Amino acid sequence: MTDTGYDVIGDIHGHADELEALLAHLGYERKAGAWRHPERKVVFLGDLIDSGPRQLDAVEIVRRMVDEGHAHAIMGNHEFNAIAWYLRDENGQPLRAHTEKNLKQHRVFLAELEGKPGLHKEIIDWFLTLPLWQSFDGFNVIHACWHKGYMDRFSSKLREGNRLDRDLMPEAATKPAEGDDETLFHAIEVWLKGLETTLPNDHQFLDKYNALRREVRVRWWDHNAVLYSDAALIEEEIRNRLPVLEIPHSARYRYPEDVPVFFGHYWMNGDPTVQSSKTACLDFSVAKQGKLVAYRWSGESTLSNASLQYVSSL
Ligand SMILES: [Mn+2]
Incomplete structure (x- = not known):
């Protein structure tokens, strides 16, 4: 396996049909239950769930690839919300309120897990292992905004420098009193939802x-x-x-790093393009009749539209 072959894939939102089509298009094959490529790995940018028709399948495909060393994945705001929906504070209240509005976003995921509490817990535990961002040799990934300042300020608080855990979730999910915008809650908002x-x-x-x-x-x-x-x-x-x-x-705010950054989250429309030579959003709205997009990265420090591959919503 080389160190320069990564296919970075944007927000899936439960569209496992399109994910399988894209992996096949990129030359991955499913063997013994896990998609793999002889020379390349995938990096998933988060938002595996919510919205689409095969959410548990999407999670399972990604989880198997990660567990068997064929992929990396980072956390999206929908994984974060799923964790906060599931976990409770010291008073027994869910960290994310079970309101009608919040339920609407999450209903299909919960319906797929109906009668499977063990699997629900297992998936939440796995979501908690996903890093909030990751640096590779030659590029960076984050779900919404690579905010260096918040990384520098909060990394020492995080597990292994870039992960949440159960103990950090109450602070990460609870909006603090007005006026203080230097909290883990605000850092998560920026990293996972944008600046x-x-x-x-x-x-x-x-x-x-x-x-x-x-x-x-x-x-x-x-x-x-x-x-x-x-x-x-x-x-x-x-x-x-x-x-x-x-x-x-x-x-x-300006992206301050020398290497390119890939992110998702922004529900882009139209034909996939990179945003600049150093920045590429790979979310082209597969859950809204758009496209599931991959950037086929092979070591370059300048991004190019020629490396974008995609399948249209099925
Ligand atoms: Mn998102």
Whole structure:
């Protein structure tokens, strides 16, 4: 096995049919229950579950590959939420509230596990082993945002520098009192859900649900997006609600590493492309009639669209 052959795969969301099709397309074969390639390994970017029709199959495919040394996987926000849904605090309350809204995202996963409490526990235990990010020799992976500052500040608190465990989950899943944004909760929000920036001078805008907001999620990987109105991750029809003002340098986050970074999470549309020579989002919305995307990495330090491979939603 070489050290330079990695196929990095974006968010699966329970679409095991497309995952099997993509693995086959990349030259992997299923032998004795585990997909494998003679010279390459997969890196999964998280969000294996929620939404799609074969969630346990998706988990099983990935888990077998990881357990048998044919793949690595990191945690997505949906795995994190599944853990928090399952675990309880010292008062017996679930770490993620069992509200109708939260149930809606998670219902299919829970339905597939109906009557299988042992398997549910086993899967949650396995999700807890997934690193929050990982560095390989030549590239980095994280589910939503490679935030170096939070990594430097919280790594010493994490298991083996990049993993959660049961004891850390209450702190990681509980929003602290207003004002303190230097907590593990905020670090997890950024790593697994993305970076937000606060609008300047008390600016606010109405989001698509007509909720008044002072914060907006930004395309942290796009060094050319210097205006709030450009950097915002927002529906195009309401982009004009954001200020056409420059984000101050002190508030701009830039990916600081020399090696490329792969991430998922952002429900991209259209034909898969890399975002820059150093950044590539591999989530092209397979769960919304989009594509399941892999980047076939072979040691390069400059990313190229020619290395993207994908299957369309089946
Ligand atoms: Mn996600």
